[in-house]
Amino acid sequence: MSASDQSGDHAADLLRLDEFLPYRLSVASNIVSETIAATYRSHFGLTIPEWRLVAVVAEGAGLTQRDIVTRTRMDKVTVSRSARALVDRGLLLRRARSEDRRSHELVLTDAGEDLHQRIGAQARAIERAIFGRFDPEELAGFDSMLRRVNDAALALLEGEG
Amino acid sequence: MSASDQSGDHAADLLRLDEFLPYRLSVASNIVSETIAATYRSHFGLTIPEWRLVAVVAEGAGLTQRDIVTRTRMDKVTVSRSARALVDRGLLLRRARSEDRRSHELVLTDAGEDLHQRIGAQARAIERAIFGRFDPEELAGFDSMLRRVNDAALALLEGEG
DNA sequence: GTAACATAGTTACAAATGAAACGAATTTGG
DNA sequence: CCAAATTCGTTTCATTTGTAACTATGTTAC
Numbered sequence: 001m002s003a004s005d006q007s008g009d010h011a012a013d014l015l016r017l018d019e020f021l022p023y024r025l026s027v028a029s030n031i032v033s034e035t036i037a038a039t040y041r042s043h044f045g046l047t048i049p050e051w052r053l054v055a056v057v058a059e060g061a062g063l064t065q066r067d068i069v070t071r072t073r074m075d076k077v078t079v080s081r082s083a084r085a086l087v088d089r090g091l092l093l094r095r096a097r098s099e100d101r102r103s104h105e106l107v108l109t110d111a112g113e114d115l116h117q118r119i120g121a122q123a124r125a126i127e128r129a130i131f132g133r134f135d136p137e138e139l140a141g142f143d144s145m146l147r148r149v150n151d152a153a154l155a156l157l158e159g160e161g
Numbered sequence: 162m163s164a165s166d167q168s169g170d171h172a173a174d175l176l177r178l179d180e181f182l183p184y185r186l187s188v189a190s191n192i193v194s195e196t197i198a199a200t201y202r203s204h205f206g207l208t209i210p211e212w213r214l215v216a217v218v219a220e221g222a223g224l225t226q227r228d229i230v231t232r233t234r235m236d237k238v239t240v241s242r243s244a245r246a247l248v249d250r251g252l253l254l255r256r257a258r259s260e261d262r263r264s265h266e267l268v269l270t271d272a273g274e275d276l277h278q279r280i281g282a283q284a285r286a287i288e289r290a291i292f293g294r295f296d297p298e299e300l301a302g303f304d305s306m307l308r309r310v311n312d313a314a315l316a317l318l319e320g321e322g
Numbered sequence: 323g324t325a326a327c328a329t330a331g332t333t334a335c336a337a338a339t340g341a342a343a344c345g346a347a348t349t350t351g352g
Numbered sequence: 353c354c355a356a357a358t359t360c361g362t363t364t365c366a367t368t369t370g371t372a373a374c375t376a377t378g379t380t381a382c
Contacts, residue, residue, distance in 0.1 A: 047338090075339075075340060075341095076340095077339075077340060077341085078338095078339075078340080081338095081339095100347075100348070101346085101347060101348090102346065102347045102348070103347095
């Protein structure tokens with residue numbers, strides 16, 4: 001990796017894109033996302049933000065949009081639009097909250113639950129197709145790295161502005 | 162990882178987003194990209210595609226836009242627009258190719274080379290800030306996983322359409 | 323040679339995205 | 353209480369992004 005390449009020669013001054021981890025992370029992530037997005041769209045007519053909303057609400061019924069923004073770091077406008085689209089399709093319900101009438105509790109309809117089940121199966125199938133070939137130790141390491149990279153970048157981003 | 166969670170109980174049917182590797186990959190990648198994009202924009206007035214173009218051309222002067230599309234998997238429209246923006250700013254030159262007048266060889270101007278040096282230093286600083294705390298073995302493993310994930314997803318995407 | 327096809331790149335248009343302004347409800351400070 | 357400030361969510365608008373159509377050049381097959 002180039003960050004650990006601290007030899008003082010001239011070549012070290014050139015940034016090789018292919019060895020630049022953020023670049024590689026981005027490319028890998030985009031290809032995986034494209035693969036998944038293609039499936040969600042063709043099989044279920046859902047965008048990635050919509051599907052994420054379904055997944056999050058399935059895990060924690062009764063969350064507000066604000067809760068979801070906080071959890072997923074999606075933009076609040078994206079969440080708003082996704083929620084509306086899902087409500088329009090009869091997959092999501094908004095229940096009034098007596099304690100705060102600005103926001104609503106989001107819950108899946110039966111159709112929404114059903115869709116979540118089917119997408120979940122599909123999502124795991126893709127995950128298996130991509131990650132299934134690696135051994136558990138490698139995966140655990142990868143997973144742990146992602147979490148720590150996430151935290152480190154977040155600290156940078158929020159720390160420095 | 163959830164794909165390896167094959168216990169037969171009910172909870173196994175629920176997809177926990179937080180344990181879904183493609184999701185985690187995407188979130189981590191987005192945060193890292195945001196961090197870097199903020200720096201490029203504020204320090205150099207460059208978008209990420211523009212900066213990538215600079216980096217790729219710096220590595221292989223004389224490439225055509227098509228070459229860059231192939232190498233980086235950027236969209237050809239994105240490459241076209243980035244190239245134009247860089248030419249307008251005096252960072253990039255287009256040299257005619259006698260063998261094919263549809264395309265041009267791209268090379269950095271002196272100003273472009275200079276910018277590349279400065280950005281490179283900055284980019285490595287960010288990489289170090291995010292990835293510098295991990296030990297070389299972990300990084301090597303992470304790097305290798307990214308490459309293999311990339312290849313596996315690509316095979317899926319291109320194989321199945 | 324030339325008609326059909328393919329390729330590099332741009333342009334025009336449409337969809338997705340996010341920042342800023344806004345309306346409505348709630349909280350805070352006096 | 354009530355005015356100011358804050359928060360949740362939506363809407364509006366500008367920017368970004370990519371698909372599709374197009375121009376220009378190049379290649380292939382007859």
